[in-house]
Amino acid sequence: MALNILSRLALPILRDAILRGDVALLSQCPGIGKKTAERLVMELKDKVGLDGPGAAPAAAASVVSAQPSPATDAVAALIALGFKPVDADKGVRTALTKLGAGATADQLVKAALGR
Numbered sequence: 279m280a281l282n283i284l285s286r287l288a289l290p291i292l293r294d295a296i297l298r299g300d301v302a303l304l305s306q307c308p309g310i311g312k313k314t315a316e317r318l319v320m321e322l323k324d325k326v327g328l329d330g331p332g333a334a335p336a337a338a339a340s341v342v343s344a345q346p347s348p349a350t351d352a353v354a355a356l357i358a359l360g361f362k363p364v365d366a367d368k369g370v371r372t373a374l375t376k377l378g379a380g381a382t383a384d385q386l387v388k389a390a391l392g393r
Contacts, residue, residue: 279314283307286363287353288371293326294350303354306363349374352386366390 283292286307295303296319304315346354349370356366369390377385 279309282309286367288367290347291350291353291367294347296322296326298346298350299323300354303357303363306357348381348383348386351383352390355383355387356390
């Protein structure tokens with residue numbers, strides 16, 4: 279199950295989805311239904327929280343937990359448009375490389391769509 283999820287979502291996007299409780303994004307991975315996604319969120323939220331592996335620095339931690347990142351929003355938007363999660367994630371990562379970390383979700387979606 280873990281390999282299916284990680285083959286579809288990059289680790290930062292998975293971590294953010296768990297922290298936000300984004301069951302819809304998690305349940306789009308193969309073999310993960312709504313109940314399994316809810317259970318993953320419940321069981322892993324504390325483990326990937328602010329003190330968990332890959333946690334953001336203390337100064338940025340409150341920002342990370344309070345708001346989803348533009349990259350996560352862009353991936354969710356592309357999935358809502360019908361993209362497969364793995365393709366949406368790949369497109370947004372490519373757009374992030376081109377535009378840099380300061381890009382907005384709108385800019386990332388446009389770049390991922392090739393506009």
